[in-house]
Amino acid sequence: MKKEKPIWLNLGCGISLASDFINVDNFLDYEDLKKGAETKEGFYKNAKVMPRSKFVKGDICELPFEDNYADYIEANDVIEHIEMRKVDKALSEMYRVLKPGAKLGLSTTNFDALAKLWTINVTGNPLSTQQDIDRMITLSQVIYGHQSTPGEYHKVPFNPYIIGYRLQAAGFKVENIKITIYPTNSPEMMPQLAYKGICTNLKDSVILTEMMWVEAIK
Amino acid sequence: MNKQKKERGKGEVWLNLGCGVLLADPPFINVDKYFSLEELKTGVESKDGAWVNARLPEGVKFQQASMTDLPFEDNSVDYVESNDAIEHLSWNEVDVALKEMYRVLKPGGKLALGTTNFDELAKLWTLNITGNPLKTQVDIDRYISLTKIIYGNQVHPGEFHRVPFNPYSIAYRLQNAGFALKDILITMLPTGSPITVVPRAVEFMEEELKKCFVATEGMWIEVNKQK
Numbered sequence: 001m002k003k004e005k006p007i008w009l010n011l012g013c014g015i016s017l018a019s020d021f022i023n024v025d026n027f028l029d030y031e032d033l034k035k036g037a038e039t040k041e042g043f044y045k046n047a048k049v050m051p052r053s054k055f056v057k058g059d060i061c062e063l064p065f066e067d068n069y070a071d072y073i074e075a076n077d078v079i080e081h082i083e084m085r086k087v088d089k090a091l092s093e094m095y096r097v098l099k100p101g102a103k104l105g106l107s108t109t110n111f112d113a114l115a116k117l118w119t120i121n122v123t124g125n126p127l128s129t130q131q132d133i134d135r136m137i138t139l140s141q142v143i144y145g146h147q148s149t150p151g152e153y154h155k156v157p158f159n160p161y162i163i164g165y166r167l168q169a170a171g172f173k174v175e176n177i178k179i180t181i182y183p184t185n186s187p188e189m190m191p192q193l194a195y196k197g198i199c200t201n202l203k204d205s206v207i208l209t210e211m212m213w214v215e216a217i218k
Numbered sequence: 219m220n221k222q223k224k225e226r227g228k229g230e231v232w233l234n235l236g237c238g239v240l241l242a243d244p245p246f247i248n249v250d251k252y253f254s255l256e257e258l259k260t261g262v263e264s265k266d267g268a269w270v271n272a273r274l275p276e277g278v279k280f281q282q283a284s285m286t287d288l289p290f291e292d293n294s295v296d297y298v299e300s301n302d303a304i305e306h307l308s309w310n311e312v313d314v315a316l317k318e319m320y321r322v323l324k325p326g327g328k329l330a331l332g333t334t335n336f337d338e339l340a341k342l343w344t345l346n347i348t349g350n351p352l353k354t355q356v357d358i359d360r361y362i363s364l365t366k367i368i369y370g371n372q373v374h375p376g377e378f379h380r381v382p383f384n385p386y387s388i389a390y391r392l393q394n395a396g397f398a399l400k401d402i403l404i405t406m407l408p409t410g411s412p413i414t415v416v417p418r419a420v421e422f423m424e425e426e427l428k429k430c431f432v433a434t435e436g437m438w439i440e441v442n443k444q445k
Contacts, residue, residue: 030432084365084372118382123337127386136387140309144380147309153380155369157343162361202243 006071012078017053091170111157176217230296236303239272251284301332315395316395336382
């Protein structure tokens with residue numbers, strides 16, 4: 001009997017389509033992505049269409065998949081882009097689509113660390129050098145999104161307790177939730193880029209903790 | 219009081235930018251890009267959702283326009299006020315909007331801004347939310363209240379916050395827009411605003427955030443255009 005290939009979903013993929021994943025995004029079209037990955041123009045500067053990647057256009061709050069369909073779901077730097085009142089719906093959708101025993105992997109920013117970074121780097125800083133100004137701008141963009149496209153705004157803060165609370169509301173059991181601070185086990189490693197970006201710009205930061213990697217098993 | 223208010227602005231042009239659903243009495247000309255006057259009138263009557271606190275005074279003056287493209291002449295305005303609006307602009311719009319305010323003000327005219335102080339929001343988060351296991355409804359409500367203050371109440375496309383400010387960063391941006399540092403005055407609440415929208419935010423905060431050690435999460439900024 002032929003063994004079926006496992007179903008891996010990469011939700012809110014943006015312009016980077018991962019190998020062996022079904023990549024899902026509601027803001028983009030596949031034809032534009034393929035073209036963008038070749039031309040690398042403007043918004044598509046870092047676009048990637050990896051070998052064996054698939055793409056499905058779909059809303060994270062209404063996933064176009066059957067119940068108990070996926071063996072693994074990953075969403076990198078996505079849930080903080082969802083409106084406050086839609087977060088629970090999105091997580092419930094992930095729960096619904098996962099097979100029993102299957103894993104969800106989320107990366108997101110840890111607002112506890114962002115609040116501390118602001119207090120340490122920006123509060124009381126008179127912004128008298130260009131370096132101080134750049135640091136304030138970088139941190140503002142980590143908190144509120146870099147705002148280069150309509151999808152790139154952050155709308156909710158998370159920390160380990162909040163994501164734990166929200167995952168339980170979506171159906172996951174607290175004993176099946178594991179939250180770690182970087183480095184992650186993600187096959188994609190996209191968040192590392194964000195991490196490097198912050199490290200370069202915020203010298204005195206308390207980081208290594210501004211990103212969270214969250215795993216939950218249905 | 220009302221009579222005094224009216225006399226104060228007599229013969230002058232006053233703008234209330236990004237008014238949202240809280241429209242100020244004449245002589246203010248209220249400006250917002252998200253509604254037309256008709257929509258405002260219908261909304262105020264409906265009193266639901268985003269309109270629950272709506273206010274439409276008698277003889278209201280209103281113009282639908284973006285803060286980044288003000289439909290007023292250079293040097294034509296005596297007083298510009300903008301309450302809890304600039305944090306709703308996106309990063310790139312802030313400088314454009316402040317330049318527009320500078321442009322329309324008469325030399326010597328005053329700009330006043332009410333906005334949140336992110337220094338305090340960061341401290342409030344660390345104090346109230348970091349390490350809080352969210353075991354009680356009070357704790358959960360507190361986290362949700364603070365989330366709304368940081369990212370906006372999200373009941374309407376205009377009700378999202380997109381930029382953090384503190385006293386130094388707003389002063390930096392006001393100077394980029396043309397104002398001189400010596401003319402900038404930043405105070406914590408209570409404000410000198412004739413509209414006094416901002417103190418309501420503080421009352422709300424004090425009620426919702428019991429451990430709150432501040433009445434300084436709001437900033438009131440005044441700056442005159444150079445003569």
